[in-house]
Amino acid sequence: MDSTQGDNEFTPFRNIINEWYAKDTSKKIRAVKKAKGMAGEHIGSHAPYGYRKNPDNLKEWLVDDEAAAIVREIFSLCVEGYGPTQIANLLTDRKVLCPTMYAVSKGLKQPSVIPEVPYQWNATVVAHILDRMEYLGHTVNFKTHVKSYKVKKKIDNDPSQWKIFRDTHEAIIDQETFDIVQKIRQGKKRPTKMGAMPMFSGLLFCADCGSKMSFHRRVDEPAEKHSYVCSNYRRNTNACTMHYIRNVVVEQIVLDNLREVIGYVSQYEDEFIRMVMDTDVRQRNKELAKQRKRLSEIQTRMKELDNLFQRIYEDNISGKLSDDRFMKLSKGYDTEQADLQEEQTQLQKNIQQEE
């Protein structure tokens, strides 16, 4: 196709050929990569931060002591309770080179975009390090795939599609530490809305309007700011005033109170037991008195019903009350009496038991 004339005619055709070729090459490269990956070889172009490729055998990863120390520190900070953002801030403050700039400084990478601040760590990078099984000494292949030879964007594979090859290189993190970190991270990833229920939820009431205090928090807020707010006010700001109490304050009050009670109990154990028993007895006596009162009410009403029945019976005999009316009234009295009889039996049984 050296004729300049034919060039234009053939261009579309050549483009198609080129495309086929690119597709085919891409397929071949992927096939080779896949075969390597299935055989447990490292298929990434770089070793993860903390490792370096052995210059004598590029398939082999060696521990990079300088970066490995940072990886270990990141894991132990996580175990100590630091979140990825806090860890990132810590490393940034200490001017530790971020993984990309570290690789650049070692001549391993020529990134398309060079970070503005070479020490700028972020939570995503830290979280990614905390997730990597590679630090246990395992090779994990096929964590991502590219959509096609045209779209280079990496797409995450489901972990069920990963191929894991154990003990292919020296570990930086021990299994125990790694497991603890995964547990901590799982806890963090759970949606906060479904997370731990606030301890006093449903137990606090507004002193002014008596409605429930509802728990209120924002994801980005520190725990000290979580608070209970009058739900009446929250629904309608005119209904009550802005009553709120912070969760930490409630916890402190309850804790102080508990301490006081426990202190009292340990000092005056006998008095405390007597007090609790007294309260219990008083409570039960109150309940008993209520039942006795109801019982006497029932008995009075039953006597009344007897008298009423007597009267309508006489009125019916004397002709003052029609048979129809008599039947209706007597049926009503009968039903009421049967209900009362049942309640009376139940109450008598309860009272007898209590006594």
Ligand SMILES: [Zn+2]
């Ligand atoms: Zn209120």
